[in-house]
Amino acid sequence: LRHTLKRGKSSQKSPNSHQTATMARLPRVRAAADARRPATARLLLPLILSILNSPLVFASKGSGSGSRMIRAVARGGSTAFLSARPPTSAAAATPSASWRASPPLSARSFNPPSLLLRSAAAGMSSSSNDGGGAPLSDRVRSTLDPCVILMKRLISKYAHLWDDRGGIYSLAQGVVYWKPPPAAYVAITEAAAGDDALHTYCPDEGLPELIAALKGKVEAENGLKQDGVEIVVTSGANQAYVNCVLTLMGEGDRCVVFRPYYFNHVMAVQMTRGDEALLVGSCSDGGIPDLEWLRDQFEGEGGESIKVVTVVNPGNPTGTSLPRSVLDGFVDLCREKGAWLVMDNTYEHFDHACANDPEISGVPFWCSGEDHVINIFSFSKAFALAGFRVGYVVMNAVGGRGKEAYMQMLKVQDTIPICPARMSQIAALGSLTAGRDWVADNVKTLDPGRDAILDALSPLKGKVMGGTGAMYVMAELPDGENDQEVAEGLVERHGVAVIPGSYCGLPGWIRVCYSNLDPERCQTAAARLKEGIKEICSKQ
Numbered sequence: 167l168r169h170t171l172k173r174g175k176s177s178q179k180s181p182n183s184h185q186t187a188t189m190a191r192l193p194r195v196r197a198a199a200d201a202r203r204p205a206t207a208r209l210l211l212p213l214i215l216s217i218l219n220s221p222l223v224f225a226s227k228g229s230g231s232g233s234r235m236i237r238a239v240a241r242g243g244s245t246a247f248l249s250a251r252p253p254t255s256a257a258a259a260t261p262s263a264s265w266r267a268s269p270p271l272s273a274r275s276f277n278p279p280s281l282l283l284r285s286a287a288a289g290m291s292s293s294s295n296d297g298g299g300a301p302l303s304d305r306v307r308s309t310l311d312p313c314v315i316l317m318k319r320l321i322s323k324y325a326h327l328w329d330d331r332g333g334i335y336s337l338a339q340g341v342v343y344w345k346p347p348p349a350a351y352v353a354i355t356e357a358a359a360g361d362d363a364l365h366t367y368c369p370d371e372g373l374p375e376l377i378a379a380l381k382g383k384v385e386a387e388n389g390l391k392q393d394g395v396e397i398v399v400t401s402g403a404n405q406a407y408v409n410c411v412l413t414l415m416g417e418g419d420r421c422v423v424f425r426p427y428y429f430n431h432v433m434a435v436q437m438t439r440g441d442e443a444l445l446v447g448s449c450s451d452g453g454i455p456d457l458e459w460l461r462d463q464f465e466g467e468g469g470e471s472i473k474v475v476t477v478v479n480p481g482n483p484t485g486t487s488l489p490r491s492v493l494d495g496f497v498d499l500c501r502e503k504g505a506w507l508v509m510d511n512t513y514e515h516f517d518h519a520c521a522n523d524p525e526i527s528g529v530p531f532w533c534s535g536e537d538h539v540i541n542i543f544s545f546s547k548a549f550a551l552a553g554f555r556v557g558y559v560v561m562n563a564v565g566g567r568g569k570e571a572y573m574q575m576l577k578v579q580d581t582i583p584i585c586p587a588r589m590s591q592i593a594a595l596g597s598l599t600a601g602r603d604w605v606a607d608n609v610k611t612l613d614p615g616r617d618a619i620l621d622a623l624s625p626l627k628g629k630v631m632g633g634t635g636a637m638y639v640m641a642e643l644p645d646g647e648n649d650q651e652v653a654e655g656l657v658e659r660h661g662v663a664v665i666p667g668s669y670c671g672l673p674g675w676i677r678v679c680y681s682n683l684d685p686e687r688c689q690t691a692a693a694r695l696k697e698g699i700k701e702i703c704s705k706q
Contacts, residue, residue, distance in 0.1 A: 309436040310429055313669035314339045320657050328661045335691035336682060337619070338663040340482060340637055343684045344608045346550045346597055353596025354589060364588050370579045372399030372558070373591045379598050384560055387602060388514070388533040388541070395535070396563040396572040399591060401583045403512045403544035403557035408434045408582070410474070410540055410559065413575040414506050419473040420445045422463070424455040426631075426640065426670035426677075428482045428510070445472060446671060453486030453631045453640075457495045464503045474506045480513040480521075483670045483677040485632020485639050487521035490532065497534045506571075507539045512557075515548035515605045518616075519634035530602060537565030547637070547681075548605040549597040554590040612637065615680040615688030622696035623678070625703045637681035640667065643674050644706050652676065652702060660698035662691050 317338045328334045357364055371377060376399060381392035400406040411434050415421060421435050424447045435444050447459050455477060463469055477496055480487040493509075500507040514531040524530050533541045541560040546552040559575065562568030579585070619639055623630055628642040643652055649666040653676065657663050667675030683691055 303437075305440055306437050308441060309433050310669065312433070313429055313665055317653070317657075317663055317665065320654060321663055324658045327658065331661060332690070334657060334661045334663060335687060335694065336663045337678045337680065337691055337695065338665050339682060340547070340679050341552050341682045342547055342550050342608070342637070343682055343688075344550050344611075346554075346593065347600035347604055349599045350549070350551065350593045350596040353592050357589065357592045361588075361592075366588070368585045368588055368591070370576050370585050371397065372586065373588065373595070376591045376595045379595055380558055380560075383598060384533070384541075384543075387530050388511075388560075389527055389529040390533055390535045390541070390560060394562060394564045396561050396568070398559045398561075398572070398575055398579055399586050399594075400557045400559060400579070401586050401590075402546060402552075402555040403510065403542050404430050404434070405555075405582065406542045406544075406557045406559045407431055407476075407508070407510065408438070409575050409578045410506075410508050410542070411435055411438055412578045413571060414474050414508075414540075415439055415443065416473075418471060419443060420468075420471045421474040421476060422447055422460060422472060423476045424449050426453075426483050426667060426672040426675070428478055429669050431476055431478075431510070432671070449484060449486075451629055451631065453481050453484030454488065454492060455496070457492070457499065460496075461499060464499070464505070469503070472503070472505055474508055475500050476508050476510065478510040478512070480516055480518075480635025481632070481638075482510075482513065482636050483632075483638050483640055483665070483667075485634065485636050487517045487519045487635030489521045490523045490526065493522075493532075493534065497536060497539060501536060501538055505538070507534075508542065509533060509539060510542045512542065512544040512547060513636040514543065515602070515609060516636050518609075521634065533560075535562055537562035537568040540571070545594045545597060548609070549594070549600070551590070551593055551597060554587075554593050556586060556590050556594040611685055612681050614685050615683065615692070618689050618692035619678050619680045619695070622692040622699060625696070625699050627703075637679050639678050639680065640670075640672070640675050641678070643676065644703060645674075647674065647702060649674055649676055652698075655701075656695065656698045659701070660694045662694040662698065664695070 317336075321334050321336065325334060372380075377397050380397050380399075381395060384390040384395060384397075385392040398406075398409065400409060407430070411421065415435075415438075417439075419439070420443050421439070422445045423431055423435075426449065427446065432444065445463060447456050447463070449455050460475065464472060475496065477488070477493075478484075479493065496507055511531070511533060514533075517531060522531050524532070533539075539562070543558050543560065545554065545556040561572050561575075563572065616633055616639070620630065620633060623639065623641040626641055626643065628644070630642075631640040632638050643649060649668055653664055653666045665677040665679075667673060667677060670677060678695070680688055680692075
């Protein structure tokens with residue numbers, strides 16, 4: 167009708183009989199509609215109609231300014247924002263504070279990687295919420311980019327250069343080269359053939375038979391009394407950590423991690439609680455988290471907001487096994503200050519230096535069972551079940567604090583996976599029957615590769631961290647070297663991939679994994695790495 171009237175007005179013609187009848191009915195139609203319409207709608211309708219009748223809407227169609235104007239109105243912006251010209255200032259362009267993107271991570275407590283590797287992940291992140299449509303979460307946007315994905319894209323970018331030379335060897339992602347134990351495949355095959363419940367949900371906390379087996383395992387191998395713990399099986403150790411963050415932290419609470427940190431721990435806190443919830447400590451040159459720094463933080467201003475302390479042992483990315491005395495110190499301090507201690511024991515089978523001192527504890531890998539300590543474990547590394555995604559959280563079930571944490575965590579569990587896939591849990595249960603000795607035999611095969619990687623890094627003549635635990639070594643690059651540029655150069659010119667230390671909070675370093683290639687190929691990759699390191703050192 168508006169279009170018809172405009173056309174009639176512009177041509178100075180009188181309305182025909184149909185138009186006259188239509189206009190005559192409009193007051194009655196509007197009155198009837200108003201009677202059925204809520205009061206809020208009756209108030210908003212004149213504003214909406216006045217906007218729609220504005221020439222601005224038609225003039226800006228397809229230009230983007232119209233959508234910007236509509237967003238302003240929809241978000242409560244002032245009509246002063248409605249201009250045919252683009253906003254002349256950031257303030258004018260942002261109709262409400264909630265619409266603004268959060269400050270970039272580098273403006274806060276982190277220095278996120280950028281430049282080369284982010285360019286390899288085109289489209290993964292951008293700097294603002296502009297561009298039309300509904301905005302994205304500021305917390306997720308400010309979360310670190312997943313470096314393993316970026317490295318895989320970088321490998322794909324240069325793969326054609328190495329097709330005739332055996333391909334690019336990855337020393338980046340932390341996986342093992344061996345396959346799961348045969349018992350895992352037997353369990354899967356039998357379940358596929360005869361388990362009528364395979365397609366159904368299981369209890370949120372996990373299959374009862376797997377829970378029972380895990381309780382026996384943590385008592386025999388970790389010193390955690392099976393009648394005093396509760397267990398939640400998760401989709402990998404990463405989900406286990408997210409469960410802990412969501413269960414233990416509220417708004418305004420803070421979580422401690424130690425630099426160099428495991429990037430997915432940082433990402434979990436960033437996207438669920440925000441950058442301001444992270445408190446980053448440091449480690450010694452040998453990769454030992456600074457306990458005295460932590461005490462100072464507890465006793466300083468805002469110390470009461472520290473609710474969670476995260477320690478990875480053996481360390482990722484440090485590659486360092488922590489002595490029992492260090493672990494005791496963290497357990498005691500967190501108990502004293504009323505904080506949770508989350509111990510990520512993903513690499514429990516990779517304590518090469520036996521720093522955990524099994525002769526004293528009487529178990530292969532001791533873990534604290536106090537009710538303020540939550541232990542995380544994984545099947546991804548030792549049992550090579552990374553793709554099956556099985557981890558688990560162990561909590562004290564004797565004290566009231568641990569019981570309450572367990573009950574509240576089941577809410578998180580029911581919201582995220584409900585339960586891990588039955589088939590994955592069956593594979594994990596089968597793997598447990600292989601025993602710790604099966605894992606130990608495989609772990610011993612990593613020694614030659616680790617020695618070769620340490621030799622490859624020797625030309626740096628700088629700091630090297632790790633080698634005593636997990637599957638990593640970190641090395642400091644010469645002054646002035648950008649770790650991201652080095653990482654890309656190693657892929658392009660030397661056919662070997664590593665993780666830039668920037669993603670672990672340690673710019674100017676690289677993280678090298680020595681477990682993801684069999685011993686022979688690891689030697690080849692180490693030789694390539696050594697050539698790349700020599701090239702870097704020759705520029706100094």
